[in-house]
Each structure stands twice: as C-alpha cells, then as structure tokens.
Amino acid sequence: MIRVDIRAKHFGPTQVLGTVRFDIAPGETVALVGPSGIGKSTVLRIVAGIDNRFEGNVTRPDAMAIVFQEPTLLPWRSARDNLLLTQPGLSRDGAERALTRVGLEGRGDAFPGHLSLGQQRRLSLARAFAGSPELLIMDEPFVSLDPDMADQMIGLSEALIAEHRPATLFVTHARSEADRLADRVLELSGTPASLTN
Numbered sequence: 001m002i003r004v005d006i007r008a009k010h011f012g013p014t015q016v017l018g019t020v021r022f023d024i025a026p027g028e029t030v031a032l033v034g035p036s037g038i039g040k041s042t043v044l045r046i047v048a049g050i051d052n053r054f055e056g057n058v059t060r061p062d063a064m065a066i067v068f069q070e071p072t073l074l075p076w077r078s079a080r081d082n083l084l085l086t087q088p089g090l091s092r093d094g095a096e097r098a099l100t101r102v103g104l105e106g107r108g109d110a111f112p113g114h115l116s117l118g119q120q121r122r123l124s125l126a127r128a129f130a131g132s133p134e135l136l137i138m139d140e141p142f143v144s145l146d147p148d149m150a151d152q153m154i155g156l157s158e159a160l161i162a163e164h165r166p167a168t169l170f171v172t173h174a175r176s177e178a179d180r181l182a183d184r185v186l187e188l189s190g191t192p193a194s195l196t197n
C-alpha cells in the first residue's frame with residue numbers, strides 16, 4: 001500500500017501544496033490531474049522520494065520505477081546496457097526479452113541516439129518494468145507525441161501495467177488518457193493546491 005499524507009510544501013515563502021492525502025492499492029492505477037502549475041510534478045517528486053522537503057509522510061515500497069516526460073537514457077551505453085546497468089539482477093536473456101516485449105527485438109546493441117524518439121520511450125518503459133516495480137510513477141509520459149504514437153505508447157503501457165500490476169501514479173494533462181488508463185482520477189485544486197480522497 002502506498003500512503004501519501006502531505007500536509008504542506010513550500011518553495012521559499014510560497015506554499016504550493018496544502019493537504020494532499022491519498023492511498024494507492026497494489027495493482028491500482030491512479031491519474032493525477034489539474035491545471036498547469038498547480039503542483040502535480042511536485043506531488044510526484046514527493047511521492048517518489050526525490051523531494052524530501054515537505055511536511056507530512058509518504059509510505060512507499062523500495063521497488064519503484066519512474067518514467068519522466070523525456071526519456072532519461074544513458075547516451076553512451078547500448079539499449080541493452082541501459083537495462084542492465086539499472087537492473088543488475090537482470091540476465092542478458094532477460095534484457096533481450098524485455099526489449100522484445102516493447103518492440104525493440106534485436107536492437108540491444110543500438111545506442112539511444114540511433115533510436116527514434118518513440119523507440120527511446122519504449123526503452124524507458126522496458127527499463128521501468130524490468131525491475132518489477134511495486135510502485136510505478138510516470139510524469140506526463142505521453143506528452144509531445146503525435147496522436148498515433150501516443151496511442152501506441154498508451155496501449156503498451158496499459159499492457160505492461162496489466163502484466164506486472166504495480167501500483168501506478170501518473171500525471172497527465174489529457175483527461176482522455178486519465179480516463180483510459182486510470183482506475184481512479186485525482187484532481188488537485190485550490191491555492192495552495194489540495195486533495196483529500
């Protein structure tokens with residue numbers, strides 16, 4: 001169980017978040033929506049443990065993966081090494097299977113710069129799921145993709161989530177994405193932004 005209990009978050013003198021409280025059950029997918037600048041990424045960073053400067057508590061599992069807006073791949077390492085370096089327990093065969101699962105069969109030796117943006121995003125997804133995360137966090141993972149590619153990536157994410165069943169929290173601007181992928185949609189509102197659910 002992921003338990004988020006944020007009571008306040010300030011940037012300098014500005015209070016950005018008030019009470020933000022929600023749980024995510026194992027296997028549940030939750031979308032976080034709200035207007036631009038309200039604090040969605042700030043909530044994600046706190047839930048992920050990247051930002052510890054807030055008032056409140058977050059209970060999260062150790063096995064966690066984060067997918068950012070832009071693929072954060074190591075440019076001088078092959079696609080295979082991008083998986084193996086972050087998942088040392090993964091075998092070479094396991095890496096090949098993970099690449100094949102996202103449509104990158106036989107591309108293990110390719111460097112990220114030689115992959116298309118869509119392929120880089122597929123590799124990021126493969127890397128996120130390779131560690132069998134109990135908690136998956138995604139920050140606008142489908143933004144700036146053309147509609148066809150966004151549709152493919154959403155479909156792939158949906159399938160991987162169904163196979164691995166992590167608790168998933170993702171931010172999106174697109175209500176259609178939230179409705180398609182999420183079991184539950186949480187909306188941040190107000191100043192400072194809050195949410196109790």
Ligand SMILES: Nc1ncnc2c1ncn2[C@@H]1O[C@H](COP(=O)(O)OP(=O)(O)OP(=O)(O)O)[C@@H](O)[C@H]1O
Pocket residue numbers: 011016034035036037038039040041042043
């Ligand atoms: N490191 C920082 N220092 C100061 N202010 C910040 C910092 N990071 C974010 N903020 C401010 O906190 C507020 C919330 O930002 P955040 O990025 O969480 O919003 P968001 O809802 O994710 O926005 P968007 O949908 O546009 O990505 C904004 O007013 C932003 O300017």
